[in-house]
Amino acid sequence: MPGLLGKKIGMTSVFSAEGKNVPCTVIELGPCVVTQIKSVEKDGYSAVQLGFEEAKEKNTTAPLMGHFNKAGVTPKRHLAEFTGFEQELNLGDTITVELFADSAFVDVIATSKGRGFQGVVKRHGFGGVGQTTHGQDDRLRKPGSIGACSYPAKVFKGMRMGGQMGGDRVTTHNL
16 A cells, blocks of 8 residues: 655645635645665565655664665655555655655544543543542542452453553554
8 A cells, every 4th residue: 555654744724615614634744755665676675665754863872874875865854654555666766745645545644642541530431429428538530450369360351440541552544
């Protein structure tokens, strides 16, 4: 599946044909530069490695600098491999958003915003204890009971608890 690298610029909103205000995400997509071409004979699979966003030479390692010099491009901050390009590509070619000119829908893959360690109320939508009587003054956002006490005498796998939230790979289809 061919693709491009990009980054989120911000949010805005547009009005639809029916007059509804629709929120939109603004993404800077490309231009991406071909930094390596993988072949079945040499690498065992066919793919195209693309680079996106300029990087400083002083922040680039020597092996990567050799990699970019071989391709004849400036250092790039992000590298990724894609397959399924119809056109013939060469080292140093620039690919822009015109790649998707004839596509009706695209899939967007990104990393969600990391939120750190969160409790069960925010992470899973627990309601909390509710009552504050009978001495329950400090347990409003606690999860409550998490398992049986005598049989099976364990906490089952998949029990919803507090923990790391966000920072996951998320795919949105058919945009």
